[in-house]
Each structure stands twice: as C-alpha cells, then as structure tokens.
Amino acid sequence: MVRMGLRPGFVLSVAVVVALGVIERSVSGVLSGVFGALFGILVGLAGLQVGQLVGALLLGVQVHRVVIGVGPRLGEWGTAARPVVLRALPLFLAVAVGPGRGPVRLRMWGAALVSAAAGVAVCAWMVTDAFRGGAFFHGMAVTCGLAVAYALVPRKTAGSTSTGWMLFRLHKLSPRQVRQMEAAPLTGQAIDAAHNGDLVSAERAAAKLAQAYPDLRTAIAARIVVLEARGRYAEAMVLAVKLASQSDQEPHEAAVSFAALAGLACTTVEAGQLDSELGLSTASTAITNAETLGYPRHKLNGSRALLNLLRGNLDRAIALARIAAGSGDDVIGRADDLATLARAHMAAGDNRTARQVIGEAEKLVPWWPRVANTRSRLEVC
Known part of the structure; x- marks a missing residue:
C-alpha cells in the first residue's frame, strides 16, 4: 500500500x-x-x-514507430523498421x-x-x-x-x-553516451537494413561498427540484431553476454541488455546452437534481472512464452505468445512471437492452427529465420 x-x-x-x-x-x-x-x-x-x-x-x-490508440489492432502500414499501427480505441498517440x-x-x-x-x-x-x-x-x-x-x-x-x-x-551526457550518439546513424542503418531484409547492407554496416566501435554498447546491440537476422544465434549470444556484463552501464541499460539476452538464449537453444540446460537457466535468470532493474513486465511475455515452450509448458506458452503477439507493435518482435505461437501449437499437435498463425507471421516478415524455419517444419509435417 x-x-x-x-x-x-x-x-x-x-x-x-x-x-x-x-x-x-x-x-x-x-x-x-x-x-x-x-x-x-x-x-x-x-x-x-x-x-x-x-x-x-x-x-x-x-521515427521508429507510431501507434494510434489502444486495444485490438485494426491496421498497420509502413515498413518493418518504421510501422504505423492503428488500434481500436483511438485514445492515445505513441511516437517512438x-x-x-x-x-x-x-x-x-x-x-x-x-x-x-x-x-x-x-x-x-x-x-x-x-x-x-x-x-x-x-x-x-x-x-x-x-x-x-x-x-x-x-x-x-x-x-x-x-x-x-x-x-x-x-x-x-557522459563521454560514452556521446560516442553512442555519434555512432547512431551507422547503428540505425544496420538495424533498419536488417529489419527490412537487406542483409548484405546490414552486414556491411555491422562490420563497420565492429571496426569503429568494438566495445560500444549500441554498436554491439546493432551487431546482435544483424546476426539474429542471419540465424547466427551462437555468435549473437556471445555478444549479448558481453553486453549484459558491461560494468559501466546504467540500471535501465542493464535491464534492456538482460531482456535481449533472455530472448536470445531461448532462440539459441531452440536452434540447437547452445546446451539446453545452460541456455534456459541463463534465460530465466536474465528475465528476473531485467524485471528487477525495471524492464516492463509485459514486454518480456515473448521470451517467457518461448522459455515455457522449450520447457514443455505448452498451454502457458500458447497463452503468453498470443498476448505478446497481440500487444506488441514492433513488427519483427511480433513475427517472432507468432513463430513461437505456431511452434507451440505444433508441439500440441494442432498443425492446422500452426499453419494459420505462421501465415500471419509471413505477411509481416517471411524471410525472418524463425518464421522461415517454422514454415519449413510445417511443410514436412
């Protein structure tokens, strides 16, 4: 009270x-x-x-994102890097x-x-x-x-x-934060290219970031996004651990680092690129740390859904993935949550629903590794 x-x-x-x-x-x-x-x-x-x-x-x-209203999603325009979302009750305007x-x-x-x-x-x-x-x-x-x-x-x-x-x-701003601002045009270029599926340009920008800013927090985060877009999760995991371990980051920065580590650890385990026991333990600890440091709880639903799926808690995974996909406005994140939801339905033996769900994800970013891999698995089933 x-x-x-x-x-x-x-x-x-x-x-x-x-x-x-x-x-x-x-x-x-x-x-x-x-x-x-x-x-x-x-x-x-x-x-x-x-x-x-x-x-x-x-x-x-x-401008990263514009969201008009709250409630169920009615429509979406723009690109994966810059979506404009309209929801049922136009009470709020949110600009990122x-x-x-x-x-x-x-x-x-x-x-x-x-x-x-x-x-x-x-x-x-x-x-x-x-x-x-x-x-x-x-x-x-x-x-x-x-x-x-x-x-x-x-x-x-x-x-x-x-x-x-x-x-x-x-x-x-501190000298480190000033460097992050200076690197912002290049980090933005790498992330936008990755989110729009231009992986050649994304890797080119990521290579420049690695050379010019090898230890800069925002540059590392951009390189992780590019590696995820390529499905190179083990390499991305190494960078995510490095990012979460930086001793000079502020609490709100550490919260974001742990949130990213949680989702990536689960994805790396799912892809068979990391030991299951180590990866799921890391993800669980990272979720707890992110929440403790102030990361919004609802934004961790996607990671929790995948964690529950990998642990075999299918009902919980389906519920969390459905909530995450419905509430999120980041296109890549939503496609990822839909892939988790489809995989959870597959694990529960409901391939028909899984195909419907992955079809929604393909309308967003059909080339995203988890979306494409889920479709490939469904075609075999």
Missing part, C-alpha cells in the same frame, strides 16, 4: 481530486471535473506526442523516436523542444477554456497541466525517456 501511495499516478490523482474539491465545492462539480480531468490527460499527452512527431519529421530525427542524422544531439533536443512547446500550447488553450467554462473544463485544465509538467521532469527508464530528459540532460 505504501508503494502504491508513492506512485506518481496515484499522487497526481489525489492532487486532482483535492484541487477540484477546492475549486468546485460541490459533489456534482467534482464529478464533472473528474470526467474533464480524464479528457485533459489525453489532450495533454496527445499534444506532447504530436509535437514530438512534428519535431522529428522537421529536424531529421528518426531515436537518433538519426547528425548533429544527433542538436536534432533530438530540437524535437524535444517542439514537443514541449506543443504541450505548453495545449495547456494554455485548456486554461483559456477553463475561464469560460464550468467544472468539466476546470478538471481538463488541471490534468492537462499536470500531465505536461510531469512529462517535463527529466527521467529515463528501461521503457521510456521523458521529454524533460531530452531537454535538460542531453547536454550533460
């Missing part, structure tokens, strides 16, 4: 109700204000995300961006500035409406302001980076 009471969302909720009580001084007014408050949060967050997207497009920051062309830091800072300016502008609009309206508009203005203010607090976790961190921390 103490931990729940200290969470920002809970604290902000209490603050909103108290503020509305002071302003409205009636039960009906507070209730109307609460409904307005819910709308205000959505408007504030949307303003920040629209600003982020506009700033990224104007300033050459790389990363370093693009140089100068990297200046461009990313500029995009964050546009995002903050858009959020503040939306808040000003809400406040103007609050002076002319009633309790609903008061609640809307309060929560819109709180949502934008919270986004401007500098914080970086395993799952997200705030607008405030981009604005107020980018100029204070």
Whole structure:
C-alpha cells in the first residue's frame, strides 16, 4: 500500500481530486471535473506526442514507430523498421523516436523542444477554456497541466525517456553516451537494413561498427540484431553476454541488455546452437534481472512464452505468445512471437492452427529465420 501511495499516478490523482474539491465545492462539480480531468490527460499527452512527431519529421530525427490508440489492432502500414499501427480505441498517440542524422544531439533536443512547446500550447488553450467554462473544463485544465509538467521532469527508464530528459540532460551526457550518439546513424542503418531484409547492407554496416566501435554498447546491440537476422544465434549470444556484463552501464541499460539476452538464449537453444540446460537457466535468470532493474513486465511475455515452450509448458506458452503477439507493435518482435505461437501449437499437435498463425507471421516478415524455419517444419509435417 505504501508503494502504491508513492506512485506518481496515484499522487497526481489525489492532487486532482483535492484541487477540484477546492475549486468546485460541490459533489456534482467534482464529478464533472473528474470526467474533464480524464479528457485533459489525453489532450495533454496527445499534444506532447504530436509535437514530438512534428519535431522529428522537421529536424531529421528518426521515427521508429507510431501507434494510434489502444486495444485490438485494426491496421498497420509502413515498413518493418518504421510501422504505423492503428488500434481500436483511438485514445492515445505513441511516437517512438531515436537518433538519426547528425548533429544527433542538436536534432533530438530540437524535437524535444517542439514537443514541449506543443504541450505548453495545449495547456494554455485548456486554461483559456477553463475561464469560460464550468467544472468539466476546470478538471481538463488541471490534468492537462499536470500531465505536461510531469512529462517535463527529466527521467529515463528501461521503457521510456521523458521529454524533460531530452531537454535538460542531453547536454550533460557522459563521454560514452556521446560516442553512442555519434555512432547512431551507422547503428540505425544496420538495424533498419536488417529489419527490412537487406542483409548484405546490414552486414556491411555491422562490420563497420565492429571496426569503429568494438566495445560500444549500441554498436554491439546493432551487431546482435544483424546476426539474429542471419540465424547466427551462437555468435549473437556471445555478444549479448558481453553486453549484459558491461560494468559501466546504467540500471535501465542493464535491464534492456538482460531482456535481449533472455530472448536470445531461448532462440539459441531452440536452434540447437547452445546446451539446453545452460541456455534456459541463463534465460530465466536474465528475465528476473531485467524485471528487477525495471524492464516492463509485459514486454518480456515473448521470451517467457518461448522459455515455457522449450520447457514443455505448452498451454502457458500458447497463452503468453498470443498476448505478446497481440500487444506488441514492433513488427519483427511480433513475427517472432507468432513463430513461437505456431511452434507451440505444433508441439500440441494442432498443425492446422500452426499453419494459420505462421501465415500471419509471413505477411509481416517471411524471410525472418524463425518464421522461415517454422514454415519449413510445417511443410514436412
């Protein structure tokens, strides 16, 4: 209960109700204000995300993914490297961006500035409406302001980076983080090529990264992606262990490293390139470490599904893989989860369902090694 009471969302909720009580001084007014408050949060967050997207497009920051709404997926456009996803309830907008062309830091800072300016502008609009309206508009203005203010607090976790961190921390990066920014155009090139199936270009970029940045964290991560795209899991596993063992990484970076190690260990065991007992033990420990360090639990469902499949827990594997494939918006990750789901159905003796599932994966990235290998196994069955 103490931990729940200290969470920002809970604290902000209490603050909103108290503020509305002071302003409205009636039960009906507070209730109307609460409904307005819910709308205000959505408007504030949307303003920040629209600003982020506009700033990224104007300033050459790389847009990795755009997700509109929550709930079941209705449609998807773009490429495996840059998907645009539409979900059933268009309540939220989520924009994932990363370093693009140089100068990297200046461009990313500029995009964050546009995002903050858009959020503040939306808040000003809400406040103007609050002076002319009633309790609903008061609640809307309060929560819109709180949502934008919270986004401007500098914080970086395993799952997200705030607008405030981009604005107020980018100029204070360590030498290692500066090198990561400098290497970003080449790492992005390698990952994009791998995700789009251009493996020749991906390997060329990975070779340049290995030569120019042999121990740089982001460069190693990009090389792992390229090796996975080639099905060279044992080699990727060596790099993943090296990445997770780096002593100078921050907790949120270590969480991402362990999450990647967990999935890769399972995949390497599945491919017969690693001893089963060692690989599954490594994966289980890596999942625990990633969660402990703050990695979002739901993003580990794909690794848990494959771990359960390899251990023979088929019902659990099917349930987790279905959840992972339905909730994920990364195209490669979703295809991988669908391959796990198909293999779990195969292991359960349901090849008909397995063929349907792998057909969905093939619509996304038919060349991805686990997808192609699963199809080959089904053709033999």
